[in-house]
Amino acid sequence: MESFLKTLTALMLGLAALGASAGGTDIQIQDPWVQAAPPNVKVVAAYLEIKNNGDKPQILTNASSPAFDEVGIHQSVMHGNMVHMEQLKELTIPPHASVVLNPGGLHLMLTGAKKPLNIGDQVPMTLTFHSGQKIEAKAIVRPGQTEGMEDHQHMNHSGHETHKH
Amino acid sequence: MKNQSGALTKKILALLLVIAVAVTAVIGWRLGKGTSVRPPAEIEDYLFWQAKDLTDFKLMGADSKTLGLNDLKGKWSFIFFGYTHCPDVCPLTLGILGKAFKLMEKDPAAFQEVQGIFISVDPKRDTPELLKEYVSYFNNKFTGVTGDAAQLDALARQMSALYTIHPKEPGKSEDSYLVSHNSTVFLVDPQGRLYGRFPPPQTPQEIAEVFLKTRTFYNERSKKRWNLF
Numbered sequence: 001m002e003s004f005l006k007t008l009t010a011l012m013l014g015l016a017a018l019g020a021s022a023g024g025t026d027i028q029i030q031d032p033w034v035q036a037a038p039p040n041v042k043v044v045a046a047y048l049e050i051k052n053n054g055d056k057p058q059i060l061t062n063a064s065s066p067a068f069d070e071v072g073i074h075q076s077v078m079h080g081n082m083v084h085m086e087q088l089k090e091l092t093i094p095p096h097a098s099v100v101l102n103p104g105g106l107h108l109m110l111t112g113a114k115k116p117l118n119i120g121d122q123v124p125m126t127l128t129f130h131s132g133q134k135i136e137a138k139a140i141v142r143p144g145q146t147e148g149m150e151d152h153q154h155m156n157h158s159g160h161e162t163h164k165h
Numbered sequence: 166m167k168n169q170s171g172a173l174t175k176k177i178l179a180l181l182l183v184i185a186v187a188v189t190a191v192i193g194w195r196l197g198k199g200t201s202v203r204p205p206a207e208i209e210d211y212l213f214w215q216a217k218d219l220t221d222f223k224l225m226g227a228d229s230k231t232l233g234l235n236d237l238k239g240k241w242s243f244i245f246f247g248y249t250h251c252p253d254v255c256p257l258t259l260g261i262l263g264k265a266f267k268l269m270e271k272d273p274a275a276f277q278e279v280q281g282i283f284i285s286v287d288p289k290r291d292t293p294e295l296l297k298e299y300v301s302y303f304n305n306k307f308t309g310v311t312g313d314a315a316q317l318d319a320l321a322r323q324m325s326a327l328y329t330i331h332p333k334e335p336g337k338s339e340d341s342y343l344v345s346h347n348s349t350v351f352l353v354d355p356q357g358r359l360y361g362r363f364p365p366p367q368t369p370q371e372i373a374e375v376f377l378k379t380r381t382f383y384n385e386r387s388k389k390r391w392n393l394f
Contacts (some may be wrong), residue, residue: 017277035256038249038302040295047250076253081364082327083254083348101376103257110252111341144260 014043025133026054027093032139036154039116045074045107046125046139050091051098060091060132067123076104085109090130105142108146117141180383199348202386208378210359216358222298222320224284224310227297232282232310235356241380243351243372248325248344249299254365258304258348259283264369265376275380278355281307286328287344324351324359352376354383381394 028117032048048157052058063071073088093099101107110123117123121141204212221234224308243262247255262281269276285291286312291299296309321328323373327346333342350367354360361379363372 014211018197035252037252038299040298041249043250043252045256050343074253078348078365081347081349082345083253083365084345085253104254106254 005133015107026052026056027058027127027129027133027134028053029127030098032125032137033143034117034119034121036119036141036143042113043109043111044104044117045103045115046071046110046123047101047103047107048137049098049100050093050127052093052095055095056077057095058093060093060127061089062128063108063125064128065110065123065125067117068071068110069114070110071125072109072111073106074109075106111136114127119143124140151162180242195278197304202382202389203207204382205378208375208382211352211363212361212373212379213333214360216356216360217323218358219320219323219353222323224312224316224320226310227293227310230293232308237353237357239278239355240277240355241275241283241355241376242280243347244282244284244324244351244353244385246284246286246321246346247330247348247353248285248346249289249291250340251344251346257359258350258365258367259300259303261369262350263307265367265372266304266306267374268369268373275377278303278333278380279306279376282311283307284313284317284320286321287311287330288317289330290340292306326351352379 028051030049030051034046035044036078037044039115049058050058060073061074065071075086075090077084077086084122087109088106091099099106108125109142120137121143124135125135125137205323217306219234224232226232232364241264245255245258245262247258261283266279266281267275269279276361281300281304283296285296291309291311293311296311300307300309317328320326324347326349328344328346331343331345333339349363350363350372351359352363353359360383361375363375
């Protein structure tokens, strides 16, 4: 009974916290973005953080986007200085943990762009988990960043002073 | 009699040879001492112990232009091997190199000497025209080139920049294959010698700072070499 109540409370809290955006799940998508690329590029990468606030592992099994022919879960792997890309069948997010997809490692590979992407565009994506849950996310197209800074590099030629970090 | 004089000539020759070797060694050692100044510790790991002369190569750029060893001379060239269907590491690295170039602008003399060269190891999908558009997105000092396997290997082998074109996965389209490649940024000096390298993962600050120090070191060392004579 106690555990039932606990579950119920957790569920209610979860619903309250996430209900509106994610349809009542333990999964939270944070900062989804697509690496801006030259207009003639048909293959781009999307990055995001997947947070699992629940007690059970969550397994991402599929991703799709109406703006692309195909979306795959990929990982760039370094062997010495050689970089290989590996396709993953699934991606597990442990309970109360998050997995971050960042440049140079885990990413969603979006292939077959239906039209060229511009900076600021939003790419709708659907992430499907093993539990059957589907999470919608909108990834914004932006220039790649290194270590989450340096965005101002793109505002040159405007007399803009470079900030010191 | 003949045999004896023959043996004597051999002995003299051997002695001369020993002297010649010794003299050469001493001269070489002295010259070496004068020229092989050790680079500052913070750039030492990025530089090759001995700059490596490159042999000529020919790669194809847009507008029927070619790129060969002569095009590297007089400039500092940052060379990266990749392919445009690479969604993660290639735009990441070119973005970093583009930002590094921006940081180098604070030293106009150095900035004037740099060029970026993106070599696609995937000529089947990457035409020179496509590469031109692709690289200009990251920086206007970048040139994109490619070539057939023999042309690519002529340069890639000299840099030990291995690459592999993987067969496509069953059931996928002809153009969906993946490519493995070296993600090092190579640095070629104005004499067309492989001089240094930036192994992954790189940052713009790292590339810019190491390069500016390397260039200073290189220029000072060249001056010293001239003073010797």
